[in-house]
Amino acid sequence: MKKLKKGTKGSDVKALQTALNKTPPKAKLKIDGIFGDKTEAAVKAFQKAKRLKQDGIAGEKTQAALGIGKRKDKSIEWPWPDIEQTIGAGAKIYGKQIDIVNAALRMAGKVKTAEMAALEKRLLAALKELTRLYRAQDKPARAVVVLERSFLKAKQSNPSACAGIVKKAKKLAEASVKATIASVEIGETIEKLAADIKRAGSNPPVPRPVEKTRKRLARYKSLRKDDEKSLKKSLQLCRRHPSPGVDALRDKYLAMEKEANISGNSSVPEIMRRLVELEVLEIKYNKAIRSLPVRELRRAMEKIKLIEDIIETLEKGRLARLKRKAALDKELIKQIKLAVFA
Numbered sequence: 527m528k529k530l531k532k533g534t535k536g537s538d539v540k541a542l543q544t545a546l547n548k549t550p551p552k553a554k555l556k557i558d559g560i561f562g563d564k565t566e567a568a569v570k571a572f573q574k575a576k577r578l579k580q581d582g583i584a585g586e587k588t589q590a591a592l593g594i595g596k597r598k599d600k601s602i603e604w605p606w607p608d609i610e611q612t613i614g615a616g617a618k619i620y621g622k623q624i625d626i627v628n629a630a631l632r633m634a635g636k637v638k639t640a641e642m643a644a645l646e647k648r649l650l651a652a653l654k655e656l657t658r659l660y661r662a663q664d665k666p667a668r669a670v671v672v673l674e675r676s677f678l679k680a681k682q683s684n685p686s687a688c689a690g691i692v693k694k695a696k697k698l699a700e701a702s703v704k705a706t707i708a709s710v711e712i713g714e715t716i717e718k719l720a721a722d723i724k725r726a727g728s729n730p731p732v733p734r735p736v737e738k739t740r741k742r743l744a745r746y747k748s749l750r751k752d753d754e755k756s757l758k759k760s761l762q763l764c765r766r767h768p769s770p771g772v773d774a775l776r777d778k779y780l781a782m783e784k785e786a787n788i789s790g791n792s793s794v795p796e797i798m799r800r801l802v803e804l805e806v807l808e809i810k811y812n813k814a815i816r817s818l819p820v821r822e823l824r825r826a827m828e829k830i831k832l833i834e835d836i837i838e839t840l841e842k843g844r845l846a847r848l849k850r851k852a853a854l855d856k857e858l859i860k861q862i863k864l865a866v867f868a
Contacts, residue, residue, distance in 0.1 A: 529586075530583070530589075531583040531584070532562070532563070532565075532566050532582065535560050535561065536559055539561045540557050540558075540559040542561075542565070542584050542592070543565060543568075545592040545594050546565070546568045546592065549572065549592055549593070550575065551571055551572065551575055553572075555568055566582040567582075569582050569583070569588065570582045572588070572592070573588060576591050602685075604674055604677055604678070605695075605696070606674070613664065613667050613671070616664060616706065620656070624653075626716060627652075627653050627720070629720070630649055630719065630720040633723055633724060634646040634727070637726065637730040638816050639731060639823075640817055640818050640820075641819050642730075644819075645719060645722055645723050646723070649720070652712055656712050656716060659706075662701070662702075662705035663703075663705035666698035666699065666701045666702040666705075667702045670698050673695040673698070676691055677691045677692065677695070731815050731820070733812045733815060735808075736805060739804050740805060742801055743801045746801065749794055750795065756851070757779065757783060757851070761776065764776035764779065764858065767861075767865050767866065768865075769861060769865035771861035771864065772858065772865060775854055779851075779854060782854075791840075791843065792841075792842075792843025792847055793840075793844070797837060800837045803833055804830065804837065807826070807829055807830050811823070811830060
């Protein structure tokens with residue numbers, strides 16, 4: 527530390543004069559940077575008050591008593607003592623979020639629907655943003671750790687550099703905290719998307735068994751011929767054995783045939799037409815599973831179920847009609863026997 531005495535000039539003298547004016551006994555010096563008689567007298571007065579050697583020279587002890595040249599940087603403490611623990615905690619959170627994403631992507635890969643594809647796309651975008659934010663928080667935080675080591679070295683060798691190191695570290699720490707806050711928000715988004723994928727994967731749309739409908743259609747083609755043959759045979763018997771009772775039965779057969787041919791009634795052709803409609807809907811539905819959202823698929827499924835209900839109703843009507851025909855055939859045999867043995 528430079529000794530200041532009578533005749534010395536400069537900024538150090540100005541600092542001395544300022545300190546003498548502020549420290550009791552307060553001098554009333556002109557701060558001109560010139561160590562003159564008044565400054566020397568003020569120094570002696572201060573030395574006397576502090577019981578120092580009254581030589582009028584502002585040496586190391588006098589300046590220390592005045593608070594000149596104190597290394598203020600020594601009092602600076604490192605603001606982020608647990609930064610390395612924070613880095614470790616952030617890495618664990620990031621690892622857990624990656625596990626959630628991987629599990630959700632595995633489930634998404636098993637279900638091929640338009641909804642799942644959209645959710646998978648959003649999840650991948652969220653993962654990309656999460657990785658960017660993790661790097662944005664991790665890199666500055668690690669730089670702060672490096673600066674902490676520099677700070678500890680500077681505190682011993684160059685205390686005046688400590689404030690600059692802390693200032694630089696503060697900017698990095700603020701950037702890391704900002705990225706951390708944003709990563710928390712994107713983490714919540716990822717958890718929500720993962721839950722949506724789990725829900726969508728738990729009840730995926732099931733393809734319709736088109737082959738089953740085709741087999742039913744082929745069976746009804748043969749049933750149509752069987753029904754026509756059976757009715758034709760019964761009418762031929764009526765024509766061969768005319769009688770009042772047989773003629774009445776013939777009229778019932780003709781009325782039943784006319785009723786079956788009415789559109790929307792329980793005839794085999796109507797059932798076949800509905801089965802063809804069902805087959806077309808099933809093919810369209812199976813193709814739409816990968817391209818339409820679940821809401822549209824539900825509407826399509828409602829149409830399919832409506833057609834199935836109509837077919838079921840027609841089949842019940844057909845069975846009732848067959849029972850009626852069986853009763854008429856039984857009555858026909860009875861009337862024929864009466865006509866023959868009359």
